[in-house]
Amino acid sequence: AQKITQTQPGMFVQEKEAVTLDCTYDTSDPSYGLFWYKQPSSGEMIFLIYQGSYDQQNATEGRYSLNFQKARKSANLVISASQLGDSAMYFCAMREPNRDDKIIFGKGTRLHILP
């Protein structure tokens, strides 16, 4: 079974609109961490935001926020006021520290911001 599921292979969004990228995860461990990474066309992997399973509030980093719905095992990334530079591949990932130290990545969502 997949640990991380990103159901949107690609999305097109108009510039300045908000974007929600979906991510669901599967774990039976109460302690875990969720991550989002951005991979622009240049290829590097850029860490965006982190959410811990025990965190009471949704994580935010500038225009990025994580809509964490624990009961639904959902960790959607929200990008407010999208910009052309947000066009990239976005990966959701999870770490289960009680299990091992690996971060498991989803298949990614390719986001295209339209001018």
Add this chain to the structure above:
Amino acid sequence: DAGVIQSPRHEVTEMGQEVTLRCKPISGHDYLFWYRQTMMRGLELLIYFNNNVPIDDSGMPEDRFSAKMPNASFSTLKIQPSEPRDSAVYFCASSFFKENYGYTFGSGTRLTVV
């Protein structure tokens, strides 16, 4: 901080040749990870080290692949002999052991085996 440094950035080699990819992690990070990225399979974890010791190599595709970390500041991933299906981008990443700390990735090595 120079970040995670990988070399070379691009490698083109003929089938059957040995390929060595190199990685210098961020100083002080005690974890090092090797990932492979392809269109078909996405990001696959190949192997990771903790304090220079290999912890999990279950992702290494076959015996043609080997990885070493002789010290805290250097790791290699070797493919011998290389095959066209090994063509991919290979990323190295390093991290602290800290729950909320993500990996820092290198720029990757794009390997093409012809």
